Amino acid sequence: MPEAPVLQSLIANRWQGQRPAQALRSALDGRPVAYAHEEVPDFAEALRHARSQGAQGLLALDFQQRAARLKALALYLNEHKEQLYRLSRQSGATRADSWVDIEGGTATLFSYAGLGARELPSGNLLHEGPAMPLGKQNRFAGTHILVPRGGVAVHINAFNFPVWGMLEKFAPTFLAGMPCIIKPATATSYLTEAAVRLMLASGALPDGCLQLIIGSTGDLLDLLDGQDLVTFTGSADTAARLRVNPNLVANAVPFNAEADSLNCAILAPDIGPDDPAFDLFVKEVAREMTAKAGQKCTAIRRAIVPQRHLEAVAERLIQRLAKVVIGDPALEGVKMGALASHAQQADVRARVEQLRQSSELLYGDGQGFEPLGEGVAEGAFFQPTLLRSHDPHAPGGAHDIEAFGPVSTLMGYHDLDEAIALAARGKGSLVATLVTESLATAAKVVPAAARLHGRLHILDTEAAEESTGHGSPLPMLKHGGPGRAGGGEELGGLRAVKHYLQRAAVQGSPSMLMAVTGEYVRGAQVLETEVHPFRRHFEDLTVGESLLTHRRTVTEADIVNFGCLSGDHFYMHFDELAARDSQFGQRIAHGYFVLSAAAGLFVSPGPGPVLANYGLDGLRFIEPVAIGDTIQARLTCKRKIDQGKRSPKSEPQGVVAWDVAVSNQQGKLVASYDILTLVRKREAPAGQ
The missing domain is CATH 3.40.309.10 (Aldehyde Dehydrogenase; Chain A, domain 2)
Structure with a gap:
C-alpha cells in the first residue's frame, strides 16, 4: 500500500494541512488509510469567508437556480461515484452499505433539487401565505415571509455515513442560501474529504458556500452568533455536551441534534x-x-x-x-x-x-x-x-x-x-x-x-x-426524534429548507404586502390594461396585472346541460322539492359548472403564449350560485416562477399562477382558486 496521505481542511477557499497527526486506520486490516493534519485552522477566518463570499455567492442565485445547481452536483457525483466506492471499502462497508451512503446521498440532492424546482419561487423570499385581513375593509393585512438567515450553518456529522450524512444536511442548507462548514467524524473523514473535492470540481458551488474541517472544531462554536446555526448527528452524550456550550446558550444559537437512539x-x-x-x-x-x-x-x-x-x-x-x-x-x-x-x-x-x-x-x-x-x-x-x-x-x-x-x-x-x-x-x-x-x-x-x-x-x-x-x-419525511434521539429534526422536505430560513411576520396594506412578497395579495391595487393577460409572454407579465371579465347569468338550461354532459344529477341541482328543504332553500348550480363558466369568461381562445393549464390550487366554493344569479370573474397574475425549462418543442417557458375570484351580482365571492399555467417566453435574439 502506498504511503497514506495527509487529509486537508478547506478553509477560505484554501486546502490547509501538511503535517500528519492522528492515523486513520483501515477497518479491514488496520493499516493507515490517511492521517488527520496537525495544523489548527483559523476558524474566525472560516466564518468571515462564509459570511462574506459564501453568502454573496449563494444569494447571487435564487431558489430556482440553486435547485438547478443541486441537480448538476448530483449528476457530477454520480459520474465519479466509483472513486468514493473504492475508498468506502476501507471503512468496512460492503457495496450495498456504500450504496446507501454514496448514492443515497446523491439521491437526496436530486430530491431537494426537484423540491426546489416545484415548490420554491424565483427569488430569495418565500411567501408563507396566504395573507390575512387584519381590518374590516381589508386595507391592513398580515402574512409571513421566509428569507435567508444571513449566518453560517455548522454541520457536525457522525462516522457511519460520511457522504450521505454530509449531503442530507448540505442540500437544504444550500437550497436555503446559507453557507455551511462541515465537520465530519475524524475516523471516516477521508471519505468525506474525497467527496468534498469532487463537489468543488463539479463547478456547481459558489466560492465559500462549503468549507470542511478535518479534526477538532477548536473554538468554532465559541465564535458563532444568533444568525448562525448548529446541526449535530452522533451520540446523545456528545449532543448534550455541545448543546450547553456557553456561547451557544448566550447567543441563542439554534442547535439541532439527531442522536443515536434505542x-x-x-x-x-x-x-x-x-x-x-x-x-x-x-x-x-x-x-x-x-x-x-x-x-x-x-x-x-x-x-x-x-x-x-x-x-x-x-x-x-x-x-x-x-x-x-x-x-x-x-x-x-x-x-x-x-x-x-x-x-x-x-x-x-x-x-x-x-x-x-x-x-x-x-x-x-x-x-x-x-x-x-x-x-x-x-x-x-x-x-x-x-x-x-x-x-x-x-x-x-x-x-x-x-x-x-x-x-x-x-x-x-x-x-x-x-x-x-x-x-x-x-x-x-x-x-x-x-x-x-x-x-x-x-x-x-x-x-x-x-x-x-x-x-x-x-x-x-x-x-x-x-x-x-x-x-x-427519506428526504421528504422527517428524520429525527424526541428525547434521547436528540429532539431535533432533519430532512422532511420543505420543512428542512425552512429550518435554515428566518421567518418574519409582515403587516401593511395589501399593496405593500404584494410589493414585498412579489405575489398578488387580494385587495392590492391591480393593473388593468387593454391587452388580455393571456396574450403576454412570461417576461412581459407583471404580478398584479388583472382582467375583470364580462358577466354571465346562470340559467336552468345551463344546469340541465352541464348535468347531462357531466353525468352529475345530484338532487341539489335537479330536485326542486328536495332542494327547497335543504340549507340553500333552492336548486343551485354545480360548483364545477361555475368553475367552467368562469374559464369561459376569462380565457383568451386563440393561440398565444399560454401553453398549458396544469392544475388548480386552493379551490373553494364559498357561496351557492342559483338560477338567475349573475357571475363575473377577476383573473390576476399572482406569481411567476422561472424554472429555466423548455417545452417539448424547445420553447423557453415559465410558470405563472393566476388568482381567480368569481363573484355574484351582489359582489359576494362565490368561488376562489389559483390556476397554474405554463407560459412561453419571448425567443431570445440570435446569438444570445
Whole structure:
C-alpha cells in the first residue's frame, strides 16, 4: 500500500494541512488509510469567508437556480461515484452499505433539487401565505415571509455515513442560501474529504458556500452568533455536551441534534410463526443488525415480541444471522464488513459486556468467528450478537445501553399495552417498526407510540414489496426524534429548507404586502390594461396585472346541460322539492359548472403564449350560485416562477399562477382558486 496521505481542511477557499497527526486506520486490516493534519485552522477566518463570499455567492442565485445547481452536483457525483466506492471499502462497508451512503446521498440532492424546482419561487423570499385581513375593509393585512438567515450553518456529522450524512444536511442548507462548514467524524473523514473535492470540481458551488474541517472544531462554536446555526448527528452524550456550550446558550444559537437512539421493532400479537409477516419481522431485524455492521442511528436495538413467540423468533433470527458471510467486502459473497474503526470495535465489545449483565447471550459468543479475507485479523470486525432480556421491565439493560454495532436484544410482552410501554422505555427514538396485518392494531399502537418516536414504520405483506425499510430515512419525511434521539429534526422536505430560513411576520396594506412578497395579495391595487393577460409572454407579465371579465347569468338550461354532459344529477341541482328543504332553500348550480363558466369568461381562445393549464390550487366554493344569479370573474397574475425549462418543442417557458375570484351580482365571492399555467417566453435574439 502506498504511503497514506495527509487529509486537508478547506478553509477560505484554501486546502490547509501538511503535517500528519492522528492515523486513520483501515477497518479491514488496520493499516493507515490517511492521517488527520496537525495544523489548527483559523476558524474566525472560516466564518468571515462564509459570511462574506459564501453568502454573496449563494444569494447571487435564487431558489430556482440553486435547485438547478443541486441537480448538476448530483449528476457530477454520480459520474465519479466509483472513486468514493473504492475508498468506502476501507471503512468496512460492503457495496450495498456504500450504496446507501454514496448514492443515497446523491439521491437526496436530486430530491431537494426537484423540491426546489416545484415548490420554491424565483427569488430569495418565500411567501408563507396566504395573507390575512387584519381590518374590516381589508386595507391592513398580515402574512409571513421566509428569507435567508444571513449566518453560517455548522454541520457536525457522525462516522457511519460520511457522504450521505454530509449531503442530507448540505442540500437544504444550500437550497436555503446559507453557507455551511462541515465537520465530519475524524475516523471516516477521508471519505468525506474525497467527496468534498469532487463537489468543488463539479463547478456547481459558489466560492465559500462549503468549507470542511478535518479534526477538532477548536473554538468554532465559541465564535458563532444568533444568525448562525448548529446541526449535530452522533451520540446523545456528545449532543448534550455541545448543546450547553456557553456561547451557544448566550447567543441563542439554534442547535439541532439527531442522536443515536434505542429504536425498536414490535411484532404484533396477530402475527404467528406460520404467517408471512413473521418472516418479514425476522428479516427486518436481521437486516438492521447487519447492514453497515449495525452502525446506523436507526438500527433496531430492541425487538419486542409476544412472549409466546420468543423462542420461535430467536430460532429464526439465529438461523438467518448464521448465514451472513462476514469479511473483506471485496470478496464475492461477503454480506457484512467491519465496524468503521478499532475504537468502535472496542466500544461495542464493552457495551455488549454491560448488556450481558441483564440479558442472556443467544448468538455471537465469538467461538469460531473468522472473517474472510487477507489481513482481516487486524481489522475491526465484530460478530452479529443477539441477546434476550431477563426482565424487560428492569432498569438499565437494552432500554439504556446502546452497543452501536450488530447487536440487538429480544424482549417479550403479554399484551399490546405492555408492548407500547416497553417501546416507551427507550426514552425517545428515531424510528419504530410495527409488523402487523391488523388495521385495528395499527390504529391503536401508532398514535400511542408517536409521542416518543420521530418516525413510525408499519410493515405488512401489502407494503413489503415497496417498503424502503425500518432504517431508511427519506428526504421528504422527517428524520429525527424526541428525547434521547436528540429532539431535533432533519430532512422532511420543505420543512428542512425552512429550518435554515428566518421567518418574519409582515403587516401593511395589501399593496405593500404584494410589493414585498412579489405575489398578488387580494385587495392590492391591480393593473388593468387593454391587452388580455393571456396574450403576454412570461417576461412581459407583471404580478398584479388583472382582467375583470364580462358577466354571465346562470340559467336552468345551463344546469340541465352541464348535468347531462357531466353525468352529475345530484338532487341539489335537479330536485326542486328536495332542494327547497335543504340549507340553500333552492336548486343551485354545480360548483364545477361555475368553475367552467368562469374559464369561459376569462380565457383568451386563440393561440398565444399560454401553453398549458396544469392544475388548480386552493379551490373553494364559498357561496351557492342559483338560477338567475349573475357571475363575473377577476383573473390576476399572482406569481411567476422561472424554472429555466423548455417545452417539448424547445420553447423557453415559465410558470405563472393566476388568482381567480368569481363573484355574484351582489359582489359576494362565490368561488376562489389559483390556476397554474405554463407560459412561453419571448425567443431570445440570435446569438444570445
